[in-house]
Every structure is written in structure tokens, then in C-alpha cells.
Amino acid sequence: VSGPWPLVVVGGGPAGIAAATEAAGAGLRCLLVDEAPSLGGQIYRQLPEPFSAKDPRRLGRDHARGTRLRAALPGCVEVRSGTSVIDIVDGRCVVCAAPDGPAEWVPAERLVIATGAYDRAVPFPGWTLPGVLTAGGAQALLKTMRVRPGDRALVTGTGPLLLVVAGQLHHAGVEVVAVLEAGRSAYTAGTLARSWRRWGLLRDGARYRLDLIRAGIPVRYHHSVIAAYGDGAVVGAGYAPVDPDTWTPDRTRERRVDVDVLVVGYGFVPNVELCELAGCRTVYATELGGWVPCRDATMQTSVPGVFAAGDGAGVAGALAAVDEGRIAGITAAEQAGALSPASADLLRRAPLRRLRSLAPVRAVLDEISYPRPGLADLATGPTAVCRCEQVTRAQVQAAVAEGARDLQAVKLLTRLGMGACQGRTCAPPAALLCGSPAAAGRINPRPPVKPVTLAALARTRGGEPCTSSSSVAE
Amino acid sequence: VTRRLDATVDRGPLVQIVVDDVPVEAYTGESVTAALLASGRPARMYCGIGLCFGCVVTIDGQRVRACQTPVREGLRIGGAS
Numbered sequence: 001v002s003g004p005w006p007l008v009v010v011g012g013g014p015a016g017i018a019a020a021t022e023a024a025g026a027g028l029r030c031l032l033v034d035e036a037p038s039l040g041g042q043i044y045r046q047l048p049e050p051f052s053a054k055d056p057r058r059l060g061r062d063h064a065r066g067t068r069l070r071a072a073l074p075g076c077v078e079v080r081s082g083t084s085v086i087d088i089v090d091g092r093c094v095v096c097a098a099p100d101g102p103a104e105w106v107p108a109e110r111l112v113i114a115t116g117a118y119d120r121a122v123p124f125p126g127w128t129l130p131g132v133l134t135a136g137g138a139q140a141l142l143k144t145m146r147v148r149p150g151d152r153a154l155v156t157g158t159g160p161l162l163l164v165v166a167g168q169l170h171h172a173g174v175e176v177v178a179v180l181e182a183g184r185s186a187y188t189a190g191t192l193a194r195s196w197r198r199w200g201l202l203r204d205g206a207r208y209r210l211d212l213i214r215a216g217i218p219v220r221y222h223h224s225v226i227a228a229y230g231d232g233a234v235v236g237a238g239y240a241p242v243d244p245d246t247w248t249p250d251r252t253r254e255r256r257v258d259v260d261v262l263v264v265g266y267g268f269v270p271n272v273e274l275c276e277l278a279g280c281r282t283v284y285a286t287e288l289g290g291w292v293p294c295r296d297a298t299m300q301t302s303v304p305g306v307f308a309a310g311d312g313a314g315v316a317g318a319l320a321a322v323d324e325g326r327i328a329g330i331t332a333a334e335q336a337g338a339l340s341p342a343s344a345d346l347l348r349r350a351p352l353r354r355l356r357s358l359a360p361v362r363a364v365l366d367e368i369s370y371p372r373p374g375l376a377d378l379a380t381g382p383t384a385v386c387r388c389e390q391v392t393r394a395q396v397q398a399a400v401a402e403g404a405r406d407l408q409a410v411k412l413l414t415r416l417g418m419g420a421c422q423g424r425t426c427a428p429p430a431a432l433l434c435g436s437p438a439a440a441g442r443i444n445p446r447p448p449v450k451p452v453t454l455a456a457l458a459r460t461r462g463g464e465p466c467t468s469s470s471s472v473a474e
Numbered sequence: 475v476t477r478r479l480d481a482t483v484d485r486g487p488l489v490q491i492v493v494d495d496v497p498v499e500a501y502t503g504e505s506v507t508a509a510l511l512a513s514g515r516p517a518r519m520y521c522g523i524g525l526c527f528g529c530v531v532t533i534d535g536q537r538v539r540a541c542q543t544p545v546r547e548g549l550r551i552g553g554a555s
Contacts, residue, residue, distance in 0.1 A: 035524070037544075042523055048503035048544060050486025058482050118525050128528065130516035137522025140541070145508035146479040149519075172479055233516035271525075387520075387528060420527035425520075 004107035005031045006336045008094050010085050011114035013041020014318045015310025017069050018325030019112040024074040026333035032079045033096055040066045041116055043318045045144050087447030088278040091303045097452040102459035110305040110332045113275050117268035117311035121425045124378040125227040128387050131234030135165045135265025148172050150261035154237045156180040156225040157265035158369040160205030165263055167208025170215055177257050180223040180239055182247050183368040224249055226378055228262050237262050248374030267369050268315045269428050273445035279303050284438035287366035288314030291442055299328035320358050323351035376432035386426035388419020396433045406441040417443040477512045489547040506540040
């Protein structure tokens with residue numbers, strides 16, 4: 001079939017799979033592009049190709065949820081795994097790149113952008129040493145690769161995911177010396193009353209919390225790591241109490257532990273770069289993890305026909321992501337004429353109701369875990385905030401003192417954000433150093449947002465449908 | 475090989491890779507980062523999902539993300555290049 005795709009979904013996690021499932025179910029021709037080797041996103045990631053589960057039932061609840069989600073995806077959806085989207089041109093044309101192949105311009109009438117979220121980087125002395133990894137990174141190793149990152153771990157950060165990761169490390173045979181939560185406990189009578197049967201992560205966290213108690217692993221509230229020590233690899237970590245309101249650490253009360261693994265989980269940041277390249281208006285929402293696209297109740301962004309769903313449009317977890325994806329897919333099908341407005345309304349009702357029922361628990365968790373300004377003080381002057389370009393906290397502060405008001409100005413003065421990660425890692429912590437993260441703005445994403453060889457770009461296929469008003473890739 | 479959790483999965487073929495000119499056994503399909511950690515070597519890995527580029531190493535002469543690169547027979551990490 002030639003001509004533009006009626007719908008292209010970018011991202012094969014819970015939101016993307018759900019969007020493609022609903023749209024294709026309504027009869028819409030649909031392409032699903034995903035960077036990973038197989039569908040599922042970070043939370044429902046599958047074992048690598050030659051691995052097989054001895055007993056799938058023992059792989060846990062997330063594995064079963066992911067399997068169910070994938071099973072519902074109609075076979076008529078064309079899936080391109082292992083394919084990165086490196087640009088979106090004119091808000092409609094998706095530029096794809098797969099390793100060893102040419103780049104390709106894929107014209108689309110509608111888009112669902114479901115690019116997920118990633119761990120918030122929190123710099124402190126020693127944070128770039130081997131052995132320091134994010135909560136998401138630890139889960140990738142444990143769940144997918146089935147490898148322990150080390151032998152003795154300290155887990156630090158905020159939110160119920162910390163307890164989940166600590167429990168998973170413990171079950172994998174890693175000695176967990178402590179869990180440090182910068183905020184307060186989520187397991188109060190009030191929170192539990194509101195979340196009962198409503199919040200999977202909180203429930204999983206509670207289960208692991210009991211495991212940690214049985215194993216004698218302490219959870220210290222209002223504490224954080226303040227330094228990792230080692231020469232070439234982590235051999236120890238220092239932690240200290242933090243102010244309950246600002247999370248500013250009290251370095252005079254540092255205690256040290258010997259560990260070879262330091263897991264850091266300070267929440268997630270939505271991956272909005274493709275939304276920005278598509279021209280979607282964004283707004284800073286502290287409780288959603290940072291910059292998010294503005295959306296209406298049908299998940300449509302400020303660009304008509306471009307939808308955003310899941311954690312990439314505001315961190316709310318996999319359950320919310322599935323329902324947001326469904327709503328986006330249903331509405332895309334409605335816009336294409338595959339569904340009548342009346343039947344689309346009917347189909348949207350259940351997912352909208354479920355999203356509303358998740359809201360109260362989300363509000364409680366967001367209140368506990370939103371990043372406080374004192375997080376910036378986990379770094380000291382010589383700590384690299386931008387690890388790609390080795391720009392220190394002192395250099396960022398000097399730039400701010402010279403008059404830099406936002407991240408763009410800090411970038412021009414220091415090279416912060418100009419490395420391979422394009423500022424995904426350093427922008428959130430650097431924004432805290434600018435004062436208000438909202439006023440600090442964004443480091444503008446530039447295509448290609450993922451590395452691609454010049455050979456792949458030179459052999460780009462299918463440029464014509466959208467080249468008329470664009471200068472990209474000329 | 476004690477860092478691999480083998481109770482729940484069957485892995486693919488065991489192959490040989492080369493780390494800084496030293497032969498190391500690893501499993502086809504696991505990430506280079508996982509192979510390094512499983513062999514007891516320190517490996518820099520921060521985000522673990524291919525976004526931070528903190529794990530970039532030289533593999534067969536190219537600078538690539540170790541956490542996103544699957545192991546294959548004969549793959550060479552670092553060493554004389």
C-alpha cells in the first residue's frame with residue numbers, strides 16, 4: 001500500500017502498544033516503530049533473543065502483564081523493532097533509522113508519540129563511577145539480562161520503586177545494606193486507604209517492604225547518598241540525613257558504608273524531545289516529572305493529529321500509560337473516520353474512568369517524591385553535572401552568576417548538554433541550579449536525536465513526501 | 475559466573491569475547507555491560523536504557539553503547555586499537 005500511514009505510533013511500551021491495538025482494532029492501517037529489539041518498553045521488556053524462560057509464571061507479574069498486552073496487538077499492525085526515530089519533520093514525517101540500514105522518511109497523517117520516561121540524573125561526588133547505576137538500569141540488568149550488578153548494594157532515592165528494586169536485588173542474592181528514602185513513607189494509613197486495589201506499584205512496593213523487614217534491611221526516611229567513593233569503581237558510599245522539606249543534605253552527619261553497587265532512583269523524566277521536534281507546545285509540570293506536552297482529554301497535543309501518551313507525556317506509571325494510549329488510539333481512529341464520534345465516545349469512557357480513579361493515589365505519591373531544590377546540593381563544586389562534556393556544578397553556577405538565566409545560555413557558556421546524550425541527563429539537574437526549573441527552559445533537541453551514521457543519512461529513502469518546506473537532511 | 479541468575483532462564487550459546495585482549499566467556503544476546511559485570515569486571519552503566527551514553531566503549535573499533543550492544547562470538551571490547 002502506498003501513501004502516508006493513517007497512523008504511526010512511536011514507542012512500543014504500554015502506551016504505544018495500547019494505542020496501536022485500539023486504532024488497528026477500529027480498522028486503521030497502523031505502523032508501530034520501536035527502538036528496542038522487541039516490544040514491551042522498559043517495564044515490560046522481554047528477555048534477549050536466544051534466552052528462554054524455564055517457567056514463565058516465575059518471571060513475575062510485570063512479565064504476565066506485558067505478555068497479555070502484546071497478545072492483544074492485532075497482527076495487521078506493522079511493527080518495526082530496533083528502529084530509532086531520529087527526527088519528526090513538519091509535524092508529520094517520521095524519520096526512522098535502523099542500524100546498518102539507510103534512514104527513511106515515513107509520512108504519516110497522524111502520530112501517537114509514546115516515548116516513555118527515563119531516570120532523573122542526580123549528580124553527587126563519584127556519581128559517574130562504575131557501580132553507580134539508576135533504578136531503571138538495575139531493573140534492566142536484573143529482569144532482562146538476569147545478572148546481578150554486584151555483591152553489596154546501597155539503594156537511594158525516592159518513591160515505592162526503590163522498595164521494588166531493593167527487593168529484587170535482595171532476591172537476586174545481592175546484600176542490600178540499606179534503602180534511603182529522601183521523602184517520607186508512602187505506607188501510611190491514609191495513602192493505603194486511598195490506594196487499595198488501585199495502584200500496582202504501591203502494592204508491589206508494600207510486598208517488597210515486608211520482604212525487606214523480614215531480611216532485616218533498614219529503610220531510612222529523609223536520608224540520601226551524598227558521595228560515592230572509589231578509584232575506578234565504587235568501593236563505598238557516604239550518606240546523610242536530608243532536610244524533610246528541602247532535601248538539603250547535612251554533610252556534617254555523613255556515615256559511610258562499603259558497597260560495590262549504588263542504585264539511585266530519584267524518579268523519572270518524560271522523554272519529550274520528539275514532541276518538541278513535532279512542534280508540540282510543552283509546559284513544566286513538577287508533579288509529572290518535568291517538561292510535558294500540553295494535551296486535551298483525548299491526549300491530543302497542540303498540533304492537530306499529533307497525540308502523546310504514557311510516561312513520555314507525564315510520568316504516571318504503566319497502568320495510566322495503557323489507558324492514555326487507548327484513548328489516543330481511539331481518537332486517532334475517530335479522526336481518520338474509522339470510528340463514529342458516538343462509538344469513539346463510548347470506547348473512551350472506560351479508560352477515562354480508570355484514569356480518574358488513579359488520580360488520588362498519584363497525587364499522594366507525587367507529593368512525597370517531587371524533586372526538592374536541595375537535590376542540587378548533593379553535588380559539590382567539582383562534581384560534573386554534565387558527564388558528557390565534564391561541566392562541573394561550579395562552572396554552571398559561574399555561568400548563572402555571569403547572567404545566564406536559562407539552560408540555553410548555560411549551554412552557550414559551558415558546553416553543558418552538547419555531548420552525546422544531548423542534555424537528556426544533565427538538563428534536569430542543571431535546571432535546579434538555574435533557580436526555577438520552569439524558567440530554566442529546555443535545551444532544544446536537535447535531529448538526529450539518536451546517533452546515526454553519515455552513510456545511513458546519505459542513503460536516506462523516501463524524502464519527497466515532506467521535503468517541500470523543510471531544509472532538514474538536505 | 476556466579477553473578478548470572480540462572481534459576482529462571484535458559485541462556486543461549488556460550489561464546490568467547492575479548493576484553494582488553496583477555497578472552498572472556500559470555501552468552502550470545504546478553505548486553506556487553508551484562509557480560510562485563512557477570513565476569514566480575516567493573517562496568518560503567520548509568521541509565522541502562524541507551525539514553526545517557528555513560529557506557530560508551532570501543533567495540534571492534536567503533537564507539538558504541540555497551541548497554542545496547544548484544545554479545546556475539548569474537549566481539550572485541552577495548553584493547554589495542
